Amino acid sequence: MLHYLKFTTFPFIAFAVLHTMFQGGAWMYSGIVALVLVVALGDLILPEDRTEPRFHQEWFLNLMLWLTLPILVWLTLLFSWGVAPTDVFGLDGFMKEWFGYDRLALQAETTPFQWFIGAVAGAFLYGAGGTNVGHELTHRTYSPRDMILGRWMLAFTGDASFAIEHVYGHHKNLGTPHDPATAQRGDNVYTFVFRSWLGGYASAWKLEKQRLAKFGQSVWNPVHSRMMRGNLMTLSIALSVYVIGGGWALALFWVMSAGGKTLLEIVNYMEHYGIVRRPEDKVEPRHSWNTNASVSTALLYALTRHSHHHAEADQEYWNLRCYRHAPMLPTGYLGTILLALVPPLYKRVMTPLLNHWDEHFATPAEKKLAIEASVKSGMKGLKSAQLGHVTQAHTNNAVSA
Structure with missing residues (x-):
């Protein structure tokens, strides 16, 4: 039972963060503080998760993934409604009369900076939930349902193109100069984020254009083009946010969207940093940095077992093995992200690990x-x-x- 319950970590944290946001004011700080304390410190304190149980209730494990989309919708609507200057569709009157919840009073007590910090916590949920789960589902090319759900999750970070570039580009080119998502030795995370962001989008556009050219179809036609449909999906979300909450809500949405996308690129930076591979060689577990940190593994649905993911990309998250002898990150994902934000410190930590990779892998x-x-x-x-x-x-x- 515990092996199932650990994968409720993201929904549990997401609902806790959403609840604190309902309180407004200084409560807006609690989300990001709790995330850092629970995830980063939890990875340091708790023993590694090297368990590889056999799961039989796959419906439950899939349900945890499918819950992500309504969580993202709820988070986005909450922010849009929370900053709306007027009563939205009579909702304020209904909430005050039936539940005693005065949203406009709480809004007056919440500063723009507090809303911004809340949006940063929302960006974490967009990235750790939407992008991560979208990544899992868009690998399931055998399931149109899961691929559609995954693309909608990715649309919240303006990144439905990720379903193209990651699956058909990154998994083929990782560890080579042809992969924009592979960080080279000495790369600075801040410049890498923009290079990978733009390079990944350009690569997805090129891949989709080549695919459609075989059928004589245009990449600009949303009927056929996954790129254009993805762009329109993001635009539809942004338009809905503006209709509900106005310009301030739209600005906060873009903070969450860009923040979630940035989180993805920092994770890309970590996952293959400095590892090299010949384009003609098979991708193997040694070409990815791995970690079995407990909280990261549970929160991110075993994305941390990245070595196995790249060895067998079609494996569902509950089937990924710990690969304890693969190249290992210095700590869990959030802890490594914090390290990466300080480039001199990150290089100092990763230098001996790269030396070990060169010698042993x-x-x-x-x-x-x-x-x-x-x-x-x-x-x-x-x-x-x-x-x-x-x-x-x-x-x-x-x-x-």
């Missing part, structure tokens, strides 16, 4: 790629970079002789 061909990547990065402490400089010096001496 890289093939002879990948060792050569690692040397080139390390020299190019300019990072201090990488043994492969030192080896590259020594090799270059010997070559130069031989040429001179």
Whole structure:
């Protein structure tokens, strides 16, 4: 039973955050504080989750995923209604009369900055819930229902294109220079986010254009184009937010949307940072950073078991194995995200891990790629970079002789 209950972590946290947002005022800070304390500290304190039970009630595990869409809708409507300048469809009068809830009074007690902090917590739910679950469901190419649900979840972060680029681009190109979602050694997370964001969208557009060209169809036609339908899905959500809450609600929606997308790109940054692979070689578990941190594994529906995910992309989250001998992140996902936001600290932590990867995981061909990547990065402490400089010096001496 506990193995099932752990996957209620996201719905439980989401409903708790939504409840605090109903209180307004200083309660808006509680969401982000609780997320950091519960997730980051929980990963540090609790033992790793290396369990691999057999699940039989798959309907329950799927239900946890499907609940994400109504949670995202509720969160978006709550923010839109919460900042609306007037009574929305008579809802304020109804809530005050029947439940004693004076939304306009609470709104007056909530500062713009408090709303912004609440939107940051909402961005976490957009990313950890919408993007993560959308990622899981859009891999299920055998289920039109799940793919549609997944694309709607991704639409909240303006990223329905992710269902194209991630499935048909990233999984093919990870660890190579052709993949915008693979961070190179020495990359700064802040520049990487924008490069991956734009590169991933451009790649998805190119892939969809190539697909439709085979049928003589235009990528601009939403009847056929998944790209255009995805853009219209996001636009429809934004328009609904504006109708309900006006310009301030729309601004907060874009904070949550852009924040959730940024969270995804930071996770992309972590998951393959500095790992190299030849394009012609098979993707293997060693080409992804893994973690079995307990809270991250439960909250993110085992996305943390990323090594197995890339080895068998069509596996449902409850079937992913812990791969305890795969390359490991220094801590859970949120803790590593916080590290990544401080680039000098992140590089210091990851340097010995990259040295270990080069020595214990890289093939002879990948060792050569690692040397080139390390020299190019300019990072201090990488043994492969030192080896590259020594090799270059010997070559130069031989040429001179």
